[in-house]
Amino acid sequence: MPEAPVQSARIRHAPWWTRAFHGFNLLVLVVMAASGLQIYNANPVFGGREGATIPDLLTLGGWLAGGRDWHFGFMGLYALNLGVWIALLLARRRRRLAQAGDLSTLKGSGNAGKRQLASHRLVYSLMLILLGFSLITGLAMYKPAQFWWLSGLFSFGESFGVTAWQTLRVCHFATIPAIALLLIAHVLLSWRIGGMRLLRSMLA
Numbered sequence: 001m002p003e004a005p006v007q008s009a010r011i012r013h014a015p016w017w018t019r020a021f022h023g024f025n026l027l028v029l030v031v032m033a034a035s036g037l038q039i040y041n042a043n044p045v046f047g048g049r050e051g052a053t054i055p056d057l058l059t060l061g062g063w064l065a066g067g068r069d070w071h072f073g074f075m076g077l078y079a080l081n082l083g084v085w086i087a088l089l090l091a092r093r094r095r096r097l098a099q100a101g102d103l104s105t106l107k108g109s110g111n112a113g114k115r116q117l118a119s120h121r122l123v124y125s126l127m128l129i130l131l132g133f134s135l136i137t138g139l140a141m142y143k144p145a146q147f148w149w150l151s152g153l154f155s156f157g158e159s160f161g162v163t164a165w166q167t168l169r170v171c172h173f174a175t176i177p178a179i180a181l182l183l184i185a186h187v188l189l190s191w192r193i194g195g196m197r198l199l200r201s202m203l204a
Contacts, residue, residue: 021084022202028081029183031074033176034060038067045166045173075138082131089128098125120189127182134175140168 037054042064044051061067089097102118109115140150144165157167190199 019202025081025085028074028078029179031060031070032078033180034058035067035070035074036173036176038062039064039071040173042067045169072142075142079135082135086128096121096124097128098122116189116193120186120193123182123185123189127179127186130175130179130182134172134179137168137172137175141172 038059038061041053041059043049044053046052059067061070098121099118102122105114105118106122109118136150137154140147140154144151151164151168154167154171155164157164162170187199190202194201
């Protein structure tokens with residue numbers, strides 16, 4: 001017999017620092033993505049200088065140097081933000097990370113509340129991995145001489161006739177649409193759990 005759905009608790013406004021942290025996260029991600037797309041346009045990953053470019057509306061910086069200034073200027077904030085987030089998760093909010101039974105819960109649980117919680121944890125954990133991966137690939141591109149050992153990890157593309165640098169660029173660029181999709185999934189899951197009230201409580 002399926003379990004009864006978990007009743008939704010009254011939604012409270014998150015503490016001011018949590019709302020500020022969410023807002024700061026969003027700002028940093030938007031700036032990093034838009035400036036990264038500006039850098040991409042200077043030498044598209046796919047097709048070289050004659051390849052398809054991103055519409056100017058989605059970019060930040062106006063040209064290559066401007067995009068680099070924004071991107072590298074916010075990179076330290078991005079790394080700091082990610083470090084604080086990891087520390088908070090490990091210290092106080094481990095229940096937000098994926099757990100061993102989450103996949104089986106998604107497949108077999110008749111409790112809608114438990115399925116939503118499991119999917120939320122999986123998205124949260126995937127987001128953490130993707131953000132870390134984007135930082136690692138970004139560092140390898142920013143300082144390839146200093147982080148030669150990171151750049152060397154992407155030499156596997158040479159087996160297919162692709163240079164390590166191009167493989168690194170493709171991997172770094174791929175994190176932008178991947179993170180955007182996970183953000184959309186995060187918002188939709190939050191909407192399903194608490195509607196607009198929950199979304200507002202996280203930012204305002």
